[in-house]
Amino acid sequence: MRGGGLYARFLVSLVLAVLAVLAVVAVVLHRQEVMRREVLDLGRESMHALAFDRLAERSEAAAVELAGSLVNPLYYFDLDTIGSLLRAGLKQPDVAYALVYDNTGAVIHDGSRDIRTYGQVMDDPMAFEVVTARAPHIQASNDVLDVAVPLYIGDERLGGLRVGYSLASVVADEQRASDGMGQRLVAIGQRHAGWIATLMAGLVLLAVGLGMLVQRTLVRPVRELADAARQIEGGNFVAEMPDSRRSDEVGDLVRAFGRMRDSIARHDRDMRRMAYTDALTGLGNRLAFRESLDRRLMELHGASRQLALLFADIDDFKRVNDTLGHDAGDEVLVQFANRISETVDRLGGDGAVLARFGGDEFVILVESDADAADGIREVAGHLAETLVAELSRPIVVAGRQVFLGTSIGVTVFPDDAVGATMLMKNGDIAMYQAKVAGKNCHRFYSRAMDQAVERRVRxxxxxxxxxxxxxxxxxxxxxxxxxxxxxxxxxxxxxxxxxxxxxxxxxxxxxxxxxxxxxxxxxxxxxxxxxxxxxxxxxxxxxxxxxxxxxxxxxxxxxxxxxxxxxxxxxxxxxxxxxxxxxxxxxxxxxxxxxxxxxxxxxxxxxxxxxxxxxxxxxxxxxxxxxxxxxxxxxxxxxxxxxxxxxxxxxxxxxxxxxxxxxxxxxxxxxxxxxxxxxxxxxxxxxxxxxxxxxxxxxxxxxxxxxx
Missing domain, CATH: 3.20.20.450 (EAL domain)
Structure with a gap:
């Protein structure tokens, strides 16, 4: 009886210990499941926000760039060029549609060869905000991200560009990533749950130790991953990742997350390069140039330095596209860009900036100290004369010699203007006067040119x-x-x-x-x-x-x-x-x-x-x-x-x-x-x-x- 009592007490104690262990295991497993769901939800939200924001940023930048190249063709109603540009845009990843419309919302071009929707008024739920937008505007539905960019020439609104990006791939990527993370977390949870249950069946102390181990080996890395995800969401693509030398599933997850961070950073660099670089010539584009100009003007305010802006436009370039085709036209632009770049490198100085402004127009920034021996006007004038001479030499395209000239307008900061918008306007006016003067020459901006524009308006x-x-x-x-x-x-x-x-x-x-x-x-x-x-x-x-x-x-x-x-x-x-x-x-x-x-x-x-x-x-x-x-x-x-x-x-x-x-x-x-x-x-x-x-x-x- 005594032995039976001790055995019973042992059994009772054992049962109580098992129950205690089971209770602890149950509590630990419950908390682990709650934490898994929270981490999964947080990861899903972070990935969704990050993917959507990056798509919106990339889409807006690409649409603005495409819109810049459409201004002149839309102004001259060049449907062939508009169609070529839209079809090139439609080939970009995730682009569902690309439309050019007029100020009434009627479709001018949809990128198709026969312009099937020409003249149709857009009547979808997002059309009203698209037509009334006065600046780049982004809307989204469950299936598509819609980017609308109005097209202006001067203060005149010509119409707009509308590009739709399918969200199917984004949703699919999010779902795959979420499913993969969920499966990883479930597997990890199951494996560690068995481990915890086994260890805690023997000793509560060991269970406590196991809980601490779980905290250190699972919960903390996941939380660190979540912190890293929030930093990446904020644009910090060099966020520090948890130690990835572990060979278990958590280590795999950390390394996978690290690869995802590197991939996002690489895509971000690619998007920025696409947004700021002209795809044909490799030069900076309009967006990059405008940012450089704004930054340079901020630096020059109050400083004793001057800056000259040169607008260069190829004379009669449309003739090349009409006679030799757009491929030959692209080759001409590339050769022109190379000649301009070589001349600017040789004569423009260290601070010179060259960009393709769109179509057949290039723009150059040169800078000079106010007390330098050669004033900015002399430097800019010499550069403009050299460019006119260099670009008047024949270009061989498709086995034929093509003779083209260049009209260049020059304006000076701060003599002519102190703001970027007015400076570019003055450069454009000076370039137009160079064309009026017979083309293949350069002209400096003067107040009289404003009077000439005023006479034209009169x-x-x-x-x-x-x-x-x-x-x-x-x-x-x-x-x-x-x-x-x-x-x-x-x-x-x-x-x-x-x-x-x-x-x-x-x-x-x-x-x-x-x-x-x-x-x-x-x-x-x-x-x-x-x-x-x-x-x-x-x-x-x-x-x-x-x-x-x-x-x-x-x-x-x-x-x-x-x-x-x-x-x-x-x-x-x-x-x-x-x-x-x-x-x-x-x-x-x-x-x-x-x-x-x-x-x-x-x-x-x-x-x-x-x-x-x-x-x-x-x-x-x-x-x-x-x-x-x-x-x-x-x-x-x-x-x-x-x-x-x-x-x-x-x-x-x-x-x-x-x-x-x-x-x-x-x-x-x-x-x-x-x-x-x-x-x-x-x-x-x-x-x-x-x-x-x-x-x-x-x-x-x-x-x-x-x-x-």
């Missing part, structure tokens, strides 16, 4: 309503048939007699009308007046069948309602369709052959003749004539001028006539100013001609005298 204001006030009128230059020198038609030319400044050159005010959009109002008025005059000639001179040709600007062509306008004018004036010829510039047609071909087909089906003006200046080749339906081509006067003394121009003119005739196309020669030119063109079989030797532009009344 000219635009004066041009509004000029037709109604009777200041605009039409002159007619006769067109003759070469075979028998018979008058067959006239080209309508617009003239402006300003009440204060007198006659304004058409090359000046038509450019203003085109850029301001006034051509969309003036163009239909010119068409209506020319058709009315031509119909009056037919009434006054029975049997007269002379035609009138009217020039149509690229902007009118892009609007798409030209065919309807022509139908309306012909019906209201009564002029037969055969009595009207529409003249289009070659570069305007080449810019959008598919849409233009459809439009021109409608005009030709109605009986209106379509002529391609200034043929040869676009360097497009006659191959385009097979795809664009035209009735005639007008050989540019630059070829006719040297046809008597330049064998190459004569051979080219002869080839154009022969090849056009083989396609059934009429050939018109412009700028015939000598009898010898007339005779040569007639011998070569040219159909029609116009020029000062045949007749100067004249009033409608004087032209009536030719008909009588």
């Amino acid at each position: 000219m635009e204001q004066d041009l509004r309503g000029a037709w109604e006030r009777g200041e605009l009128s039409l002159a007619y230059q006769p067109v003759y048939r070469l075979q028998d020198r018979r008058l067959v038609g006239a080209e309508a030319l617009l003239r402006w007699q300003h009440p204060e400044h007198g006659a304004v050159a058409p090359s000046v005010f038509i450019d203003v009308a085109e850029q301001s959009g006034l051509i969309e109002t003036i163009g239909p008025q010119v068409l209506r007046a020319a058709c009315a005059d031509a119909m009056q000639w037919r009434r006054d001179f029975p049997g007269c069948d002379v035609f009138v040709s009217v020039n149509v600007s690229p902007r009118q062509l892009r609007n798409g309602d030209l065919a309807a306008l022509v139908d309306h004018v012909l019906s209201t004036t009564g002029l037969p369709a055969a009595g009207l010829h529409i003249e289009l510039t070659e570069t305007a047609v080449i810019g959008d052959e598919v849409r233009v071909s459809s439009l021109l087909a409608r005009l030709r089906d109605a009986g209106v003749k379509v002529w391609l003006d200034d043929f040869g200046t676009g360097f497009s080749g006659l191959s385009h004539l097979r795809r664009v339906p035209v009735d005639g081509v007008k050989i540019d006067r630059s070829f006719i001028a040297d046809v008597l003394r330049d064998p190459d121009d004569l051979a080219l003119t002869t080839a154009i006539i022969a090849m056009a005739h083989s396609l059934g196309i009429t050939v018109v020669a412009e700028g015939v100013e000598k009898e010898g030119q007339y005779d040569v063109l007639r011998e070569r079989g040219c159909d029609l001609a116009q020029g000062y030797w045949l007749g100067h532009p004249m009033t409608g009344q004087d032209f009536r005298g030719l008909l009588g």
Whole structure:
């Protein structure tokens, strides 16, 4: 009995010890499970916030960069270039869609070849904030991160860029990471739970020690990982990680977390490089340059140093893309960038900064001490002169020599401006004045340039309503048939007699009308007046069948309602369709052959003749004539001028006539100013001609005298 009592007490004690151990184990396991869930939730939240913030930052930077490259193409409504840029953007990881829209929310381009959504108004739940955004704007739904960037040129808002990034990969990565971490934590918890239960079954003290061991080997590393995750979330990619020399699952988890930190840091560096570097030339981009300029101006305020800003724009670069293709255009940009970089390294000094501002525009910062022997203007002027000379040398692309010039505008801090925005504006104005001065040169900014811009704005204001006030009128230059020198038609030319400044050159005010959009109002008025005059000639001179040709600007062509306008004018004036010829510039047609071909087909089906003006200046080749339906081509006067003394121009003119005739196309020669030119063109079989030797532009009344 005594032994049984002791055994019972032993059993009771053992049972109590087991129960105590089990209770302790239960408590420890419960706390471990709670801690596992907390760590898993914290890790999931940290990874989600980090991944989403990085995607938003990367998406915004990429969208802003793409938007910068879209400003000029959107301003000139260059749908090919917009499409190329959007398609390049769509190839980027996670990009679900990329849209360019106008200020009403209508889609201009969606990156597809046929622009399936062109003209459609965006009506999704996020569209209102996209259209009304005045700065980069980010929205998100469950499936997509939407980044909208408005496009400005100066203070004028052209529309915007909208890029959608799919969140599917982010969600999937988060889920995989969360699942992996959960599985690791469960495995670790299970393994250590068995260990704790075994040790604590023997001794409570050992259980306490085991608890301390768990605290040290499991809980503390996980907490340290959580702390590191919060630091990484805050952008500290060099956060110290727990000791990873352990060979167990916790060590694997720590090392995996370390690799994830390194991967995120590497992607962050890549994103920053993409955000601040031009992908084509490897130079800094607009964003990087603006930050450098702002930082440099802050350093220079109050200091005795000066800074010069050079804006360099390639002259007639669009011609390269139109004639040789965008791949050749990219090669030209790379070669230009290399030449500029070499020159800036040689002459710009240690503090020089070079960036590609977008398209064919480069910008350079040079700095000089105020008390230096060579002032900043002398340094900048010498650099600009050298750049103009270097960049005027021919470039070999696709086996052909390409001759291009560069117009450079120079502005100086603090003489011209003390803020970055005004400094860049002044540089742009100076560059524009260099182009006005004949291109391939440089100009320093001056207050007078602001006055020139102001005059241009005043000219635009004066041009509004000029037709109604009777200041605009039409002159007619006769067109003759070469075979028998018979008058067959006239080209309508617009003239402006300003009440204060007198006659304004058409090359000046038509450019203003085109850029301001006034051509969309003036163009239909010119068409209506020319058709009315031509119909009056037919009434006054029975049997007269002379035609009138009217020039149509690229902007009118892009609007798409030209065919309807022509139908309306012909019906209201009564002029037969055969009595009207529409003249289009070659570069305007080449810019959008598919849409233009459809439009021109409608005009030709109605009986209106379509002529391609200034043929040869676009360097497009006659191959385009097979795809664009035209009735005639007008050989540019630059070829006719040297046809008597330049064998190459004569051979080219002869080839154009022969090849056009083989396609059934009429050939018109412009700028015939000598009898010898007339005779040569007639011998070569040219159909029609116009020029000062045949007749100067004249009033409608004087032209009536030719008909009588």
